[in-house]
Amino acid sequence: MCEWNRSIIIQDIVLAIVINTSATLLxxxxxxxxxYTFTCVALATNVLGQFLLPTGTWARALTGWAGEASWRVYVQIFIENLIFVTIISLVEAWVHTGGAGLVAAWLATYVYLVLIGYMTSVALTYALKPRA
Known part of the structure; x- marks a missing residue:
């Protein structure tokens, strides 16, 4: 479960729009x-995932070996993004296909969506970072 704040809400909305738009184009x-409907599906899926999954805790645990390395945050963002993009893209593929051809539809765009989602998440992390 994540800590809710303005930054998280903005990231959720932007990621839903970017992932759905990218999936539509791809x-x-x-x-x-x-x-619009599928953007709402993406947003609802993302928010529900945040309620149910401790992705931040998982990312910190999986990157503990990196210690205080400056690049650790990028690996943490990748892990969290991988989880959310996987969930969002699977749900959207299921809604689009009704289950028939789900895996083929999902795999056709999955790698691209992970990369696009990661770049978006990194950009948002720094764009929404509090300034001193």
Whole structure:
């Protein structure tokens, strides 16, 4: 479970828009009323995942070996992003396909979405970082 604040909410909204827009473009789907619907699905999935999964704790535990290394934060962001993008993209693929061809639809965009999600998460982490 994450700590809720303005920064987390902004990141959730932006990540939902970016992941859904990227999936729409990669899948060759039209930008119609379903784009909004699937953006809402992505946002709801992300928020629900944050309620249920201690991804920050997992990321810190999995990167403990890095100690105080300056790049540790990038690995933590990658781990958290990997978890959320996996969940969001699986749910969206399931909603799009109804289950038939789920794995093929999911795998067709998954690696791209992980990379796009990671770049977005890194950019948001620094854009929303409190300034001294």
């Amino acid at each position: 899948g060759g789907d039209p930008f119609d009323h379903t784009w």
